[in-house]
Amino acid sequence: xRTEYINKKAKNISIFESITGLFVILxxxxxxxxxxxxxxxxxxxxxxGTFESGLLAETQTVATPFAGEFELHIQHRFGLIExxxxxxxGIYATSNIRMGLxxxxxxxxxxxxxxxxxxxxxxFHGKYRVLTQTESNSIxxxxxxxxxxxxxxxxxxxxxxxxxxxxxxxxxxxxLVAHKFNDNFSLQFGPSFTHFNKTDTLVEHDKVALSLxxxxxxxxxxxxxxxxxxxxxxxxxxxxxxxxxxxxxxLSFGIEIGTSTHVFQVFMSNYEGITPQRNILYNKNKIGDxxxxxxxxxxxxx
Amino acid sequence: xxxxKIFILVAIALVGFSFTIQQKKxxxxxxxxxxxxxxxxxxxxxxxxxxxxMVYMKHCRSCHGNKGLGDGPKAARLKTFPGDFSSAEFQAxxxxxxxxxxxxxxxxxxxxxxxxxxxKDQWAVINYLRTFKK
Numbered sequence: 001x002r003t004e005y006i007n008k009k010a011k012n013i014s015i016f017e018s019i020t021g022l023f024v025i026l027x028x029x030x031x032x033x034x035x036x037x038x039x040x041x042x043x044x045x046x047x048x049g050t051f052e053s054g055l056l057a058e059t060q061t062v063a064t065p066f067a068g069e070f071e072l073h074i075q076h077r078f079g080l081i082e083x084x085x086x087x088x089x090g091i092y093a094t095s096n097i098r099m100g101l102x103x104x105x106x107x108x109x110x111x112x113x114x115x116x117x118x119x120x121x122x123x124f125h126g127k128y129r130v131l132t133q134t135e136s137n138s139i140x141x142x143x144x145x146x147x148x149x150x151x152x153x154x155x156x157x158x159x160x161x162x163x164x165x166x167x168x169x170x171x172x173x174x175x176l177v178a179h180k181f182n183d184n185f186s187l188q189f190g191p192s193f194t195h196f197n198k199t200d201t202l203v204e205h206d207k208v209a210l211s212l213x214x215x216x217x218x219x220x221x222x223x224x225x226x227x228x229x230x231x232x233x234x235x236x237x238x239x240x241x242x243x244x245x246x247x248x249x250x251l252s253f254g255i256e257i258g259t260s261t262h263v264f265q266v267f268m269s270n271y272e273g274i275t276p277q278r279n280i281l282y283n284k285n286k287i288g289d290x291x292x293x294x295x296x297x298x299x300x301x302x
Numbered sequence: 303x304x305x306x307k308i309f310i311l312v313a314i315a316l317v318g319f320s321f322t323i324q325q326k327k328x329x330x331x332x333x334x335x336x337x338x339x340x341x342x343x344x345x346x347x348x349x350x351x352x353x354x355x356m357v358y359m360k361h362c363r364s365c366h367g368n369k370g371l372g373d374g375p376k377a378a379r380l381k382t383f384p385g386d387f388s389s390a391e392f393q394a395x396x397x398x399x400x401x402x403x404x405x406x407x408x409x410x411x412x413x414x415x416x417x418x419x420x421x422k423d424q425w426a427v428i429n430y431l432r433t434f435k436k
Contacts (some may be wrong), residue, residue: 036426041343041344042343042344042421045421045422046419046420047419047420048418048419048420048422048423049356049423066416066419067416068415068416069416135422139329149364157350183349183352183353183356217356219359220355220356220359220360221356221360221433250393259360259361259364260360260361260364260417
């Protein structure tokens, strides 16, 4: 038993280290390739289009709307593909959906509201871009902080005895660090912290997770992207002795098409919760078991 | 019955006619002097043309068309013809003038100062417009 735990811990740490390590190496590589660009007139201009929009599959990105711009989000997740033709790869299965509206208060600061079908989550969120990468890499990365508050608005009977309003609340906060390598390729690393005031029996209240996302353009308006989320199920940080309820990692990958007014993303994913804290803490779909589903995000700017 | 048939014919002809109404030709632009003498700070190289192509495909293609002929999918619904970027007349304009038309715009030609915030992207699309030259 004991050795199993140690192994598990070691595995988690090595995943953590390899992700961070990879990111740091790529970062150094990327910035060293560009040092000679210092002389040009645009050296101190912020880079454009690190990501197409503020949302990539299941994760936020360092992008925010323009000042005064609204974004309408429609996010849809079909059921798992596991039943094949029976429900046409999940298309006829129960699905989850989120509608959201974001508004850019300044170039760097965004607020928004969204509603997710599962668990009737009402969500308020905000994102602030602290740093923006420059053309010369004098600032080598774009950095943003993201936070949300979700209110579970189901009937209060689902919260059990001793119901308090605060049982409904959960929080998700994330630091986003992105580097645009060139017009075709960007990567983003994002450690996050999830907290639920009230969880299901023997489910932890807090969870730290890491996310790595990237996209590569394949034509001027189309790109391929991936996203990987790893909740850190580390014994020293464990609230309960059992690891039975540990959440599973997520892999999403798909294609993105961006136009002046719309962004479309169609992808495969393990996550079905849409709201990030739900995904991070409760995901039971395993990459290794092929528990994937089809999802799409549509964004309209106006 | 006969009058009804004639009525239908006339109605069809009228509707048909209204679809063939020509787009109005653009009137000359008044370009402020500061833009006229503006120089393109971005080298017209492969990298900037590629960048410009990305901007163009995202923001401009829908009206101006893949080849800049003014025949994009949205063009039919415009009152003004968006222009033929391959024509010698168009290509004779200076970069500063094209910059004003492309980024500041007027009427049906949208303003892009906000949507294309990066100066580099703004000039890159001008370099891309040059590739339409026949």
